[in-house]
Amino acid sequence: MTAAGSDAITTRAASDTGAGPGGGAFLWEAIRGHRRTESASIAAALVWTAAISTYPLLVGRAVDAGLLAHHWHRLGIYVVGIALLGVIQALASGARRRNNGLASRRVEADLRKRFFNRLLGLDVGYHDQVNRGQLLSRVTNDLFQVQAFVASAPALIGNAFAVGTVAVILLVLSPVLGGVALVMIPIVVATSKRYSATVRPALGALQRERGQLAGVVEETISGIKAVKGFGAEGVLTERLGEQADAVRREALEVVRTRATYSPYLNVVPLVELVAINWVGGYLVLHHQMTVGLLLAFNTYLVLLTGPLQSIGWFVVQFQRALVSSRRIASIMQTEAKVTDPPADGTVPLPAGNGAIGFSHVGFSHAGAPRPVLDGFDLDIEGGEVVALVGPTGSGKSTLAALIARLYDPDRGTVTLDGAPLRNLRLAEVRAAVGVVFEDNFLFDGTIADNLRVGREGASDEEMRAAIRVARAEEIVDALPDGLHTPIGEQGHALSGGQRQRIALARAILAAPRVLVLDDATSAVDAAKEREILDGLRSLMGDRTIVVISHRAATIALADRVVLVDGGRVVADGTHQGLLRSSRRYRQVLGLVPAGVTHAAPADGAGRATAYRRDGSEDEERSA
Numbered sequence: 001m002t003a004a005g006s007d008a009i010t011t012r013a014a015s016d017t018g019a020g021p022g023g024g025a026f027l028w029e030a031i032r033g034h035r036r037t038e039s040a041s042i043a044a045a046l047v048w049t050a051a052i053s054t055y056p057l058l059v060g061r062a063v064d065a066g067l068l069a070h071h072w073h074r075l076g077i078y079v080v081g082i083a084l085l086g087v088i089q090a091l092a093s094g095a096r097r098r099n100n101g102l103a104s105r106r107v108e109a110d111l112r113k114r115f116f117n118r119l120l121g122l123d124v125g126y127h128d129q130v131n132r133g134q135l136l137s138r139v140t141n142d143l144f145q146v147q148a149f150v151a152s153a154p155a156l157i158g159n160a161f162a163v164g165t166v167a168v169i170l171l172v173l174s175p176v177l178g179g180v181a182l183v184m185i186p187i188v189v190a191t192s193k194r195y196s197a198t199v200r201p202a203l204g205a206l207q208r209e210r211g212q213l214a215g216v217v218e219e220t221i222s223g224i225k226a227v228k229g230f231g232a233e234g235v236l237t238e239r240l241g242e243q244a245d246a247v248r249r250e251a252l253e254v255v256r257t258r259a260t261y262s263p264y265l266n267v268v269p270l271v272e273l274v275a276i277n278w279v280g281g282y283l284v285l286h287h288q289m290t291v292g293l294l295l296a297f298n299t300y301l302v303l304l305t306g307p308l309q310s311i312g313w314f315v316v317q318f319q320r321a322l323v324s325s326r327r328i329a330s331i332m333q334t335e336a337k338v339t340d341p342p343a344d345g346t347v348p349l350p351a352g353n354g355a356i357g358f359s360h361v362g363f364s365h366a367g368a369p370r371p372v373l374d375g376f377d378l379d380i381e382g383g384e385v386v387a388l389v390g391p392t393g394s395g396k397s398t399l400a401a402l403i404a405r406l407y408d409p410d411r412g413t414v415t416l417d418g419a420p421l422r423n424l425r426l427a428e429v430r431a432a433v434g435v436v437f438e439d440n441f442l443f444d445g446t447i448a449d450n451l452r453v454g455r456e457g458a459s460d461e462e463m464r465a466a467i468r469v470a471r472a473e474e475i476v477d478a479l480p481d482g483l484h485t486p487i488g489e490q491g492h493a494l495s496g497g498q499r500q501r502i503a504l505a506r507a508i509l510a511a512p513r514v515l516v517l518d519d520a521t522s523a524v525d526a527a528k529e530r531e532i533l534d535g536l537r538s539l540m541g542d543r544t545i546v547v548i549s550h551r552a553a554t555i556a557l558a559d560r561v562v563l564v565d566g567g568r569v570v571a572d573g574t575h576q577g578l579l580r581s582s583r584r585y586r587q588v589l590g591l592v593p594a595g596v597t598h599a600a601p602a603d604g605a606g607r608a609t610a611y612r613r614d615g616s617e618d619e620e621r622s623a
Contacts, residue, residue, distance in 0.1 A: 041099035045158030060296030133215020149321030159307035352417030353382030354544030361412035440503035442491030
């Protein structure tokens with residue numbers, strides 16, 4: 001395995017588990033960009049805290065100086081003051097909710113866009129290794145957990161401030177009773193700390209299993225035809241059931257942890273309430289404390305109970321956000337293997353018509369036991385139509401990906417019009433090279449939407465011209481709204497051959513100087529394929545076309561045929577020339593069946609050559 005492959009697998013393992021540094025730093029970085037709105041929310045939370053921390057004192061004074069003193073005027077003043085504090089508290093609460101709602105949703109939207117851009121920036125090699133369900137889990141569930149924490153952060157700060165403020169007030173009002181009341185704070189803090197350490201790994205495992213479940217669902221839906229075709233519903237149902245059970249087990253572990261620690265967080269305030277009223281009642285009976293002050297203490301204790309009990313919830317939410325932030329950060333901090341060159345190493349794309357060069361190229365896929373390409377050398381002149389032929393696994397599709405710089409070779413150099421691809425900006429390479437794969441992907445939308453992926457802003461006339469070359473006019477004309485007809489997710493409203501022709505039209509519309517067709521017409525009949533290739537010749541002019549195919553009729557249309565086997569070029573020539581000279585070429589095309597001789601197509605002289613079982617020439621005879 002190559003070092004790059006090992007790195008990719010390591011990255012995948014880390015991202016699947018949510019391991020890796022940077023969770024807290026990443027969370028702070030996400031919030032910092034919206035600190036003005038978040039600060040306004042925190043300020044409102046502090047005003048709210050100040051209001052609720054003041055009104056118990058007014059309640060106590062209303063009882064002592066107003067009610068028990070039978071002073072109606074003073075009672076009215078304190079009641080009005082309590083009402084005003086209630087208005088301030090309500091307004092501050094609304095401002096806090098509004099601002100932290102704005103901040104949290106902006107953080108979520110910003111992270112979602114950054115995360116999606118990071119996914120698009122990562123190379124194909126990374127996406128070959130990563131679990132798509134884990135990616136979906138990150139862009140949905142993990143981002144929601146971060147948003148939920150950001151939304152709750154001002155309330156957490158307000159509650160912490162309330163606890164500190166009330167603690168000081170209680171100690172000032174009565175050091176004895178205040179000390180009794182505050183005994184619960186270190187108990188709650190210690191319990192919450194232990195709770196945090198216990199629940200964190202359980203939350204990480206839960207997030208991971210949810211990602212795996214999303215992967216099973218995504219894979220099943222993507223392969224629904226295969227599932228139906230093989231009657232595999234039972235197998236997939238069992239697999240999803242197993243994964244759902246895994247999610248349930250991890251979720252129950254979180255529930256068990258919460259159930260273990262929640263009673264501690266709930267019972268401490270009740271014990272404190274009993275202690276406060278016991279000690280406070282004694283002080284009142286011995287004239288060391290007023291009834292109003294005892295009432296204020298009880299009110300403050302109620303105010304403390306909510307924030308302290310909410311600590312457990314905040315601990316869980318913070319741990320969820322921390323785990324999610326680490327999982328997101330593991331993707332955001334992943335370095336792409338295929339990137340733009342440094343500024344001092346960048347060269348402009350030279351003028352040319354698509355000459356391609358491979359020099360001593362070696363390439364291995366991650367985890368593969370042997371290299372796909374090993375010392376591969378090939379030069380393709382600009383304007384040539386070249387067919388790449390070889391047995392399955394010989395590296396033809398890898399060559400197509402290297403030409404488009406979807407991968408970089410492990411060693412050696414790939415050039416475009418004399419410039420090494422590594423020294424060209426990716427945008428220039430992708431604009432100059434168009435690749436149409438056998439498994440064409442069409443997006444959910446109209447045909448026009450899909451064509452404009454290749455060339456944004458193309459007019460209907462330009463799209464029609466590309467469709468004519470791809471011989472897809474009858475497809476578009478048969479649709480109710482023509483170019484503007486929705487074709488469904490992945491183009492499922494179209495047949496395989498129709499999807500291939502629409503994808504080919506998309507590449508043609510982009511007008512690249514090199515067009516690579518990787519079995520791009522495999523679902524098209526031979527006559528239509530010949531029309532398409534003839535149209536491409538006329539359209540491309542002196543541009544380069546690289547055709548990867550197993551069809552002899554398609555290969556025969558190429559100016560030049562290159563036979564690839566064992567990661568190297570083993571034969572190079574015209575179709576007819578290779579039929580005569582290369583037994584391996586005839587084997588790849590299936591022209592050397594066992595036990596019988598086989599005649600190749602007639603050559604230009606009107607003669608055909610018969611071949612023995614071993615592929616050697618038998619005799620020439622008139623065709």
